[in-house]
């Protein structure tokens with residue numbers, strides 16, 4: 001897919017930066033404490049989420065997914081003659097990003113490109129990772145080390161390697177539905193709910209407004225996939241963007257409708273079947289395996305609505321090739337070469353460097369890889 005030269009310079013390493021998850025029952029409480037420190041999550045919500053993890057013996061699927069992605073990216077880069085070591089670090093569980101960045105510093109890396117496991121603009125999916133990078137750099141500086149510069153790849157929800165892979169997943173899911181309900185099946189595009197205020201301020205300050213970049217990007221991805229499905233099947237399936245995994249205190253509004261309420265609404269409208277499309281996520285981690293495959297699937301069964309869940313991109317070779325394309329594109333841009341920047345949908349490729357005020361958090365904190373940070 002990549003038209004770019006295979007030279008990753010000026011970058012000398014790639015960092016896969018993710019959320020992290022527990023590896024066993026004893027890890028669950030400390031993991032949840034890491035995630036929610038200072039974030040005002042009610043105790044009942046934490047106990048409930050803990051139970052989701054215990055259903056899976058305390059093991060989140062996310063770390064294994066990231067190990068596989070790491071392997072797949074390494075193999076793909078090597079197979080295409082791209083000489084770039086790949087590292088992995090997390091926000092909330094080992095390998096912690098600070099330890100990984102220390103290892104990268106000690107290995108002599110000076111300019112690192114970062115791939116985060118979120119495809120969209122939001123505080124949780126973009127700026128918070130940039131804050132993690134800044135905090136890691138500050139820790140290393142305080143240790144007397146000289147950490148590398150850390151840049152971040154642009155949000156990639158509109159890259160063809162992401163959207164085409166999602167589209168094929170929806171086509172495969174539709175094929176799993178009984179033939180008599182397939183043509184009228186509804187597509188429920190699912191993503192993580194976030195506070196309405198965080199959505200409204202997501203993306204660059206100039207684009208803030210109802211739903212912000214977060215909702216706009218998801219709608220664009222969903223519309224593109226729905227259109228591509230229609231082009232492939234000749235059937236225009238009705239669709240909607242819905243939300244899941246709501247957290248936080250009940251008096252603070254979060255994006256709605258929730259997928260479980262949405263399923264009931266579909267049932268009331270005599271919709272014959274639904275495909276849940278996890279467009280907001282890049283792998284089958286807990287929000288997909290529990291919130292969709294367990295909870296929402298149980299609701300669908302209870303109300304007698306045939307439901308299937310389509311695939312996430314995971315380690316699909318087209319997604320892994322998209323990562324290579326994004327890396328080589330960004331390297332070429334850093335060399336002032338004006339490369340082709342692949343993007344489907346209406347907004348075109350997003351910024352490489354987050355502008356000042358992009359996806360603000362509740363408390364201002366230093367963030368790397370933006371116009372306002374190292």
Ligand SMILES: CC1=C(CCC(=O)O)c2cc3nc(cc4[nH]c(cc5[nH]c(cc1n2)c(C)c5CCC(=O)O)c(CCC(=O)O)c4C)C(CCC(=O)O)=C3C
Pocket residue numbers: 019020021022032035036039041045046049060061062117118119122124125192193194195245246247248280285286287
């Ligand atoms: C936008 C978004 C993504 C998608 C982008 C991305 O992928 O980064 C995401 C991903 C994830 N969220 C995850 C887990 C959790 N998220 C929580 C809490 C929260 N998420 C939020 C947002 C997001 N979260 C928000 C606004 C909160 C409220 C607290 C706060 O403002 O920070 C909590 C606390 C308990 C709860 O309240 O649910 C947990 C345990 C896991 C790991 C899954 C696994 O273990 O496999 C993953 C990939």
Ligand SMILES: [Fe+2]
Pocket residue numbers: 192
């Ligand atoms: Fe989350």
